Amino acid sequence: MTQRICFLLKVKKALLDEYRATHEAVWPEMRAALSAAGWSNYSLFLRDDGMLVGYLETDDFDAARAKLAATDVNARWQAAMAPYFEELEGQRPDEGLTVLPSIFYLA
């Protein structure tokens, strides 16, 4: 069954433009690693104050996160992205994200 996942992160306000630019040029290997790990229909949305919303669909989010986390390209990508985020407290962005429970769905 498809899981629909929503997560939040906080981008530093001073770095919003730069963060947007990195996402216009996500490394092709990173895109391929996401797909291979089972991340699909994956969007990121960014509010002016830095609130970042992620939405994706996958068969098993725990497995998809673990599979991605095991790749070299993800380690490099997360290291490159870490400086853009607030409140990670030493975690990588893909470890520090907050997943929100779903309360409603309409196909």
Added chain:
Amino acid sequence: MTQRICFLLKVKKALLDEYRATHEAVWPEMRAALSAAGWSNYSLFLRDDGMLVGYLETDDFDAARAKLAATDVNARWQAAMAPYFEELEGQRPDEGLTVLPSIFYLA
């Protein structure tokens, strides 16, 4: 072309449980009106502090909002939901939502 829409609203912390309960029992006429207006793959996600994230797919969000706004059931639903939200400043929830720009997409 499919538009992928993300929006935010803020639910009052004291009313979170009640708000969740309303969404386990959304009126069948309201679900039907959403579908008829072109809202699809529509999820709501709720964080513990009241941050509400909506995600949906549609061919034309402006048209889908307008079509829904023209229905009686939506007027009744939005009137029933308005007391749960903060910061609407007199708008209905479906008028007061903040739409976030997309910065990344992976099919």
